[in-house]
Amino acid sequence: MRESERGERPDRDGDRRSFGSVAIGTRAKGARVSELIDSEVAARVLSRALANGGEFAEVYAERNAGMTMAIDESRIEAVQSGAATGAGVRVISDGTTYFSHVDGLDPADIERAADEAAAALHAERSEPRPLGAVTGTPQPIAVAPAGVPAERKAALLRELDERARGAGGEITQFTASYAEAHREVCVANSEGLLAEDDRTRVRIGAQAVARRDDLVETGAETLGAHRGFELFDNDPGSIADDAARKALTLLDASPAPAGSMPVVVGGGFGGVLFHEMTGHGLEADHIQKGASVYVGKLGEQVAQPLLTAYDDGRLPNEWGSDGVDDEGVPTQKTRVIEDGRLIAYLYDGVTSRRDGVSSTGNGRRESFRHLPVPRMTNTYIAPGDAEPEAMIAEVERGFYAVSFAGGQVDPATGDFVFGVSEGYLIEGGKVTRPCRGATLIGNCLEALAAIDAVGNDFEMKTGICGKAGQRVPVGTGQGHVRIAAMTVGGTEV
């Protein structure tokens, strides 16, 4: 029940008091689009991409650089640095997307990619609109991680290692990882849009293994943000304590119960439940293909009135935030469920044009080698008014899922499954014994409608979400949430 890292809490009605707002400004006009691609080159690429027709063309240029390292067996290892530049060009004609990408940012190569994307088309040339001024307001970064000596990053991992091993002799192994990524992107399209973004993300993860005789348990915790190295100013070692504590707790666990019962889901990473069971089903590509249980449910009551939820790509410095999405559209805060009523889907460019609406700034891609698809940014259930302790006290026999190892959903059927990494039995309104090996399974619509209490606490956590073979950083959040009945799959029948 910890508060989020910076103690931020979104207001239930979502005003901007607590989170603040990020204005999307217009940069000084100039001939140069960015460091990545010259505006004249961009214009030429777009023109060539439309040489054989098409109603839309886009060039997306990127430069990324990153570094990762790990500590294992108290030894710094797997030190790795990587860098890539490249561009992707797409042309859309009659609903079909033609896409080509190249390594490097040599103008001749990018123009060749444009020719390749246009090669399959045989219509009349169309003309791109002149490019406008550069837009985009990157997230503020205080300390660029690339400028921090590698030894300092190694020291951070050593601190995590010491902290976890200090938790007791039963912690027999500990690994931790550090990752930093800097990504500059620039997008120009035939509608005259010109946007850029400069993104810096850092993340650390800790995993502890505890052993007692033949029992082996693991505990994990992460900390990450769209932010610089200043993220680690405030006791980053606590994630090692948390990972060790979880593993040690599980040593005393008994097998999880199996059957249907009330489930209280913890704050923070508990939000992955909402991400999986609702968020993915609201992505417009699933909706338009009829592959979502939320098709035709816009305007309908899908949850009890106590539930309001958002996707917000501009939460300051949050893991899933960006200045603009990967199509150059400013990220925004989208209320998807208001008092239990479904009121919005999440759109990228292609799906928004198809529905005749505006993009919600959810067009994201893993890199210049990928086509953008509608993706969540930071998705969360807004705090409610229930006290977490009271939510548990009302349960005679149930399950308390504090944290998940991950989850998966089939958006078409709504069937989902979540692996519980830290869970407890609730007996007589009290959290009693820890359980191992629990899985929650259910169906999205039923589970969403069965949420009968939302806690007044709140926390955001970081995740990496996979869809269509692309991995993007996403934030998940919520306070405690109670589901009246859900299937717990354990080993104890």
Added chain:
Amino acid sequence: MIEAARRAVEAATKAGAGEAEAYAAEDSGREVRVHGGAVESLTAATQRGLGVRAWIGQRVGYAYGTDLSAPGIAGLAERAAEAARVADEDEFAGAPRGVSEGDPPELALSDPTIGEWSTGQLADLALEIERAALGADARIAGVEQAVYADSTERVAIASSSGIEGEYSSSSCYGYLQALAEGEDGRETGLGFGLGRGPAALEPTAIGLEGAERALTMIGAEKPASRACPVVLDPTVAASFIGLIGRGLSAGAVQRGRSPFAGRVGEEVAGEALALHDDGLDPEGFASSPLDAEGVPRRRTTLVEAKTLRTYLYDTYTARRGDAASTGNASRAGYRSQPSVSTSNLVVAPGTLSFAELLREAGEGVLVTDVAGLHSGVNPVSGVFSVGASGRAIRDGELAEPLREFTIASDLVSMLRAVRAVGADARWVPFSGSVKTPSLLIAEMTVAGS
């Protein structure tokens, strides 16, 4: 490619590395996505890049990049050496040695006709997959997506310790997710096929498999919670065998993160199960003459006569475990440094037909799909609980469809409980490259209603 790799090794030595290794890869690929009888997207691209491992004393570092110009390679080599300086010493670190066992075997890993297929023909193939599913039954409401993708790859490896090798391979796959309209909601079904080139794919069979899997699930309900015999179909069995393979890598074992640690020579499986890893299997999609650090691939028996015979090794884990590399270094392209992992995992097929396997099970559950494998399995202890769907087995025959239940056990107990294996072996690419028939597990916990 080999030229670039050689130059990178030289550059790393110049940057202060005592030993160095470079891995260069070039990949051309195409992908077609279709939906509703129309092409949704068409992608064509070539990418290449290079990764350098540098050793300074017993410290190792890695760097990769896409800039293969002379200054690009120099910068990359410099970064690899810098990374090595940050790492701690590891007494087992060091460059792989060349193995003089004669020339690597000739493997036919490429379909030379792959390039003759135009994107238009590939689009037709993907459309045919979709059409086959849509035409299978009136209850098929649509297809979420039908996809064709291929890749032609060239890899070159060079090292300061005398390793030098190069090979090419091609592969392609087609899949679709079919949607069937049930009485209370939609059901999905996955159909897939793979080959060295598009000529090896059977679009109709892929489409029909997806349709069949979706249709079967209509009207599915939760099974009663109990412990009972469970049959895993090849796609599901492959996921579990893939997880077991992860536990059989010496890396996981040496770091105490495998349920199979300390079990070589012990009985770990039912008599019916025999498992090997084969990096040279001509059908296998992970096959190559050399592994990801240039050591020759080979066949390694893992489990036979109930007994665990060995783990899988790369150069580092072999040194550390006082063993020889089994040629199991692998990497996910030039962006990742090599680590030990399975190549092609193969479960020897049995003699029972699928119907006979069901009769052998008697009463129980057939599992045709699992979800949540990445979150529901503890890789250290092997304990798992994952979401599943499938069919009831009653009186040795398939009965009503089942959904929204979990199966739970641990990997070692499950292996020991393998009572029979089918004859219906199939290659499945979802959890590494695995070929396995259906498996009958004597008992597992099923949790439903």
